[in-house]
Amino acid sequence: MISTLNTEVEIDYRDEILKLKKGSNAVILAHYYQESEIQDLADFVGDSLELARRAKSTNADIIVFAGVHFMAETAKILSPHKPVLLPDLEAGCSLADSCPAPLFKAFREKHPDHVAITYINCTAAVKALSDIICTSSNAEKIINQIPKDQPILFAPDRNLGKYLIKKTGRDMLLWDGTCIVHETFSERKIIDLQTEYPDAKLIAHPECEDALLNRADYIGSTSKLLQFTKEDSSLSYIVATEVGIIHQMKKASPHKNFIPAPPEKNNCNCNECPYMKLNTLEKLYLCMKNGKPEITMDKEILLKALKPIERMLEMS
């Protein structure tokens, strides 16, 4: 893509990014919800768990994270001596915002006998107050390893929590947070789509609401949804997660049809995560050129947050 940065200079961002990457021995890690042009030049595209593992194991000198803040922060916690760059520091997450650390601390203090299993979509300060971190890929496996008589509290995603209660049979205490993208999918409109495309399977991320998940043919993390569409024999899917993942689904199965799940409001971009989409090719180029914005963290919080992340990696 060739664009004009200012009136005089034309820049081929893709070319420049690849040159900067080579010159600085950087690795570009991207989440499936990034713009397709960012996914296409990344060294690795994955879900939250896979991206955390890559951030820990990379030999690169610099990690450039095309995702949201909590993901880049997790990368920094796992590779504390490497600069971690995020194209736009404002790329947050509504789930992380729904769980401020002081309120979570009070919640924990009210239930001192509960083990805190916390979804990775939270700030480092909340991770530092947690016992075990999980992602939507490994949450079930982790919960199943907790002794049956041990009470659990789960934060911050209420929908994922409810889904996990059903899957594991564990009666967990839930924090009341939701994702602004996944909660806007309209059950009513999905029923309309199912009528229009009777052969299409409904696949959904567990951050979606209960009513929608009850209708789904398959539920899983972004990676698991992608894997399902590669292995399943159907030719058509209604995809109830952020629309960016469809890029990889189409690449892997060009002969299949992927229908983005519709939000309640017509003509909105509500199935796009507004935080993820703050990262652009131009910002990616600028952050690699300037070596900033960089993730910086309080050392004490970093060390405290590392423990529950390491527990997650051991248990998954």
Ligand code: 13P
């Ligand atoms: P995954 O771990 O499934 O990629 O989910 C990340 C996320 O933010 C979903 O909204």
Ligand code: SF4
């Ligand atoms: Fe957060 Fe939802 Fe965006 Fe995922 S899609 S990063 S949970 S706001």
